[in-house]
Amino acid sequence: MEGELMEADVVVSSRLSFKKIQSSEKYPKGQSTRRWKHLKQILQSENCTPDLPNYVNIESPPSTQPCKRICDVTGFEAPYVDPRTNLRYANAHVFKTLRSLSPDQVHQYLSIRNAAVVLK
Amino acid sequence: MTDDDGDQINRVGRGSMSFVPRIRRQTDYNTYPPSIPIVIDNGASYFRIGWAGETEPRVVFRNIVQRPRHKATGETVTIVGDLDPALMKYFDCTRSGPRSPFDSNVVYQFEIMEYILDFAFDRLGANGSRIDHPILITECACNPVQSRSKMAELLFETYGVPAVAFGVDAAFSYKYNQLHGICKEDGIVLCPGFTTTHAIPFVDGEPVYKGSCRTNIGGYHVTDYLKQLLSLKYPFHSSRFTWEKAEDLKLEHCYIAPDYASEVRLFQEGTKEAEEKTRYWQLPWIPPPTEVPPSEEEIARKAAIREKQGQRLREMAEAKKLSKINEMESELSSLRFLVKQLDQVEEDDIPTFLSDTGYASRQELESTILKVTQSLRKARGEPMNEPSEIEENTDSLNNEKYPLMNIPDDMLTPEQLKDKKRQMFLKSTTEGRLRARQKRNEEELEKERRNQLEEERRRENPEFYLEEMRAQYKEVLERVEQKKRLKTNGSSNGNNKSGGVGRGERLSAAQRERMRLLTTAAFDRGKGEDTFGARDEDWQLYKLMSKDNDDDDEQPDSDEAELARLTSRLQEIDPTFVQKVEGENQTPGEVPRVRQLTEEDYKIVIGIERFRCPEILFHPNLVGIEQVGLDEMAGASIRRLPHEETELEEKKLTSSILMTGGCSLLPGMKERLEYGIRMIRPCGDPIIVVRAMDPVLDAWRGASAFAANLNF
Numbered sequence: 001m002e003g004e005l006m007e008a009d010v011v012v013s014s015r016l017s018f019k020k021i022q023s024s025e026k027y028p029k030g031q032s033t034r035r036w037k038h039l040k041q042i043l044q045s046e047n048c049t050p051d052l053p054n055y056v057n058i059e060s061p062p063s064t065q066p067c068k069r070i071c072d073v074t075g076f077e078a079p080y081v082d083p084r085t086n087l088r089y090a091n092a093h094v095f096k097t098l099r100s101l102s103p104d105q106v107h108q109y110l111s112i113r114n115a116a117v118v119l120k
Numbered sequence: 121m122t123d124d125d126g127d128q129i130n131r132v133g134r135g136s137m138s139f140v141p142r143i144r145r146q147t148d149y150n151t152y153p154p155s156i157p158i159v160i161d162n163g164a165s166y167f168r169i170g171w172a173g174e175t176e177p178r179v180v181f182r183n184i185v186q187r188p189r190h191k192a193t194g195e196t197v198t199i200v201g202d203l204d205p206a207l208m209k210y211f212d213c214t215r216s217g218p219r220s221p222f223d224s225n226v227v228y229q230f231e232i233m234e235y236i237l238d239f240a241f242d243r244l245g246a247n248g249s250r251i252d253h254p255i256l257i258t259e260c261a262c263n264p265v266q267s268r269s270k271m272a273e274l275l276f277e278t279y280g281v282p283a284v285a286f287g288v289d290a291a292f293s294y295k296y297n298q299l300h301g302i303c304k305e306d307g308i309v310l311c312p313g314f315t316t317t318h319a320i321p322f323v324d325g326e327p328v329y330k331g332s333c334r335t336n337i338g339g340y341h342v343t344d345y346l347k348q349l350l351s352l353k354y355p356f357h358s359s360r361f362t363w364e365k366a367e368d369l370k371l372e373h374c375y376i377a378p379d380y381a382s383e384v385r386l387f388q389e390g391t392k393e394a395e396e397k398t399r400y401w402q403l404p405w406i407p408p409p410t411e412v413p414p415s416e417e418e419i420a421r422k423a424a425i426r427e428k429q430g431q432r433l434r435e436m437a438e439a440k441k442l443s444k445i446n447e448m449e450s451e452l453s454s455l456r457f458l459v460k461q462l463d464q465v466e467e468d469d470i471p472t473f474l475s476d477t478g479y480a481s482r483q484e485l486e487s488t489i490l491k492v493t494q495s496l497r498k499a500r501g502e503p504m505n506e507p508s509e510i511e512e513n514t515d516s517l518n519n520e521k522y523p524l525m526n527i528p529d530d531m532l533t534p535e536q537l538k539d540k541k542r543q544m545f546l547k548s549t550t551e552g553r554l555r556a557r558q559k560r561n562e563e564e565l566e567k568e569r570r571n572q573l574e575e576e577r578r579r580e581n582p583e584f585y586l587e588e589m590r591a592q593y594k595e596v597l598e599r600v601e602q603k604k605r606l607k608t609n610g611s612s613n614g615n616n617k618s619g620g621v622g623r624g625e626r627l628s629a630a631q632r633e634r635m636r637l638l639t640t641a642a643f644d645r646g647k648g649e650d651t652f653g654a655r656d657e658d659w660q661l662y663k664l665m666s667k668d669n670d671d672d673d674e675q676p677d678s679d680e681a682e683l684a685r686l687t688s689r690l691q692e693i694d695p696t697f698v699q700k701v702e703g704e705n706q707t708p709g710e711v712p713r714v715r716q717l718t719e720e721d722y723k724i725v726i727g728i729e730r731f732r733c734p735e736i737l738f739h740p741n742l743v744g745i746e747q748v749g750l751d752e753m754a755g756a757s758i759r760r761l762p763h764e765e766t767e768l769e770e771k772k773l774t775s776s777i778l779m780t781g782g783c784s785l786l787p788g789m790k791e792r793l794e795y796g797i798r799m800i801r802p803c804g805d806p807i808i809v810v811r812a813m814d815p816v817l818d819a820w821r822g823a824s825a826f827a828a829n830l831n832f
Binding site for chain 1: 223224226228229230231238241242246247248249250251260261262263264265266267277278279280329330332333334335336345348349352353355380381384385387388728729732739740741742743744745746747748749752753756
């Protein structure tokens with residue numbers, strides 16, 4: 001390896017003295033993409049008693065306050081919704097820019113709000 | 121032995137954002153006896169490790185791993201934490217994005233966790249055959265058992281750790297602050313972290329997890345929101361907005377508005393305060409080299425040069441003309457001499473005499489003389505009596521060249537007939553040329569006349585004329601653009617609903633026609649056999665099809681010519697006329713590049729985004745997450761507390777609310793929280809919100825203090 005890299009010492013060496021089993025033995029090459037369970041799967045397979053608090057239990061409830069509607073493009077208060085694209089807008093000026101957006105951008109704006117319709 | 125029921129405090133915090141320099145290996149590992157625990161704060165953003173009892177963690181780095189391939193050797197190496205950009209050139213980073221062991225705030229990828237622990241212990245200076253010290257590691261509140269057990273397994277089996285304890289970081293932070301008297305025994309800790317936010321109530325110094333609640337929003341979402349907003353607002357510069365850059369911007373500029381609606385109104389009305397609150401980020405921009413209007417001397421110099429050049433050319437032309445004149449004169453004189461000689465010679469000897477000189481007859485000679493004199497006169501610049509001379513010439517030429525023309529056909533031999541045909545052809549072409557020239561002259565005269573008329577009209581009534589012109593221009597522009605649109609099937613405005621899915625193209629008339637022709641040709645007439653092509657007329661189909669295409673191209677030409685004329689006219693006479701460029705209407709997603717990119721374009725304005733992005737901490741449904749925000753979380757957590765346990769005074773809880781976690785560093789959070797919580801609690805309740813001493817490091821410090829006290 002280059003001298004500079006050795007000097008920087010950023011790389012984790014593959015053989016460490018304090019480890020009982022080295023990583024290279026544990027994860028032989030080619031198999032390194034082991035299937036780790038994602039959070040959803042972990043939660044599903046968890047044996048949870050509803051009395052005691054557990055990961056799922058302590059999720060917050062949905063909000064009771066009225067939903068705040070702000071314009072997707074500018075951030076102002078937005079009482080209006082564009083029927084064609086479902087974007088919220090604040091006034092006519094913003095509306096004009098809305099209509100001139102490309103479908104890609106519209107999709108992105110909506111997906112920020114988690115309101116995009118994904119056609120598979 | 122694991123400490124399951126002990127203090128479980130959640131800690132998902134963030135450290136300082138400045139790039140962490142290379143971490144030197146610690147050298148004093150061996151000075152610590154095996155009883156001193158190692159304290160690890162395993163956060164979704166940063167990883168902190170150090171010795172128990174100290175106030176600062178020894179090693180801090182970002183909790184990500186990259187596995188690029190080394191360019192020279194080709195092996196895959198592991199790099200933990202931020203990579204120095206200078207060293208990046210050694211690695212091929214295409215397939216290795218930064219990976220985190222976390223999914224939300226739970227560790228699930230233990231291979232990556234192992235790399236991180238490797239690096240951490242290595243930097244702490246570990247040597248020897250195993251890690252001899254007990255370890256206290258933080259996790260999230262109510263960590264799923266699987267994750268915890270795997271972590272324990274990793275520590276025990278791979279590192280040989282003698283003892284492991286788990287704790288929740290938010291609780292550690294609360295205890296630490298309680299030690300220092302910032303918050304009381306009963307209270308609530310609000311911890312907005314990197315990926316999640318927790319609210320955990322404390323009763324008698326112990327966290328009550330039954331009453332805790334967690335919202336899945338955190339600093340990561342705020343940064344992401346900022347990044348996306350900026351990319352959408354400035355699509356031209358979207359490559360500039362990396363995640364790291366967005367995070368930097370957030371740390372520097374974001375704040376929490378005490379009341380979102382009123383802040384927004386400030387900006388909407390464009391008040392001066394709004395102006396003050398807006399920040400500008402100027403991207404590097406090199407203006408194109410402007411053409412400095414040449415100074416006077418330069419102009420004079422250039423003019424002088426041009427004149428000299430012109431002079432030189434003129435002189436050369438003069439010289440050439442003179443030489444030509446001389447030549448012709450000499451030729452003329454020799455010819456005349458020849459003629460004179462001819463006169464002296466007898467009739468019969470003419471052909472032999474002339475054969476030397478190359479002229480066939482006397483007439484030819486005379487015609488050449490005539491020609492030369494003519495050109496001489498032209499060269500000398502004497503005015504010529506054009507038409508009549510030409511006519512004369514043509515007449516005489518006609519009679520000479522086409523002697524056979526006037527003799528009727530039946531009197532000629534076949535050879536002569538051929539000649540006659542040739543002569544007729546020649547004559548018609550020359551005549552045609554003459555006619556064309558005449559027509560052009562007429563047209564020019566006509567145009568001149570029209571221009572003069574227009575000029576007069578303009579002078580009479582300038583305003584009205586201008587209006588007319590403009591209206592005409594608009595009309596023609598419309599027509600041309602429409603035609604263009606039809607031709608190129610532009611329909612970006614038409615098909616928004618399906619979001620780009622499906623055929624966005626409308627076939628033009630020509631294409632439709634072609635399709636129709638093709639389908640009719642291919643249509644099986646029911647005879648069971650394809651007989652297309654058997655008859656000759658079938659192939660006419662292709663001619664039709666191609667002609668259709670051609671026709672389309674010719675028609676707009678007249679309109680376009682009209683347009684061009686109008687534009688030039690308008691540009692001359694109207695000082696305010698700006699040519700409407702076509703690029704503006706077509707793809708508004710990209711910047712219309714027809715106008716000069718000014719410095720303005722490179723200025724990123726961050727006004728509303730400053731407080732719009734952290735707003736999602738209080739209103740997660742702005743980004744589509746249907747959960748309560750920070751202020752309501754306190755209320756929800758109080759509600760959830762089981763009431764039968766102790767005589768709780770909720771007032772006690774709200775009078776000691778602690779904010780920790782990286783996100784609580786945002787300015788304005790305290791006031792906003794107070795305001796928010798006051799709204800949901802009964803009137804008159806004491807509400808005191810305090811911020812932890814160091815929201816970022818307090819969890820580690822709390823854990824360290826805890827580890828130092830407790831005997832494992």
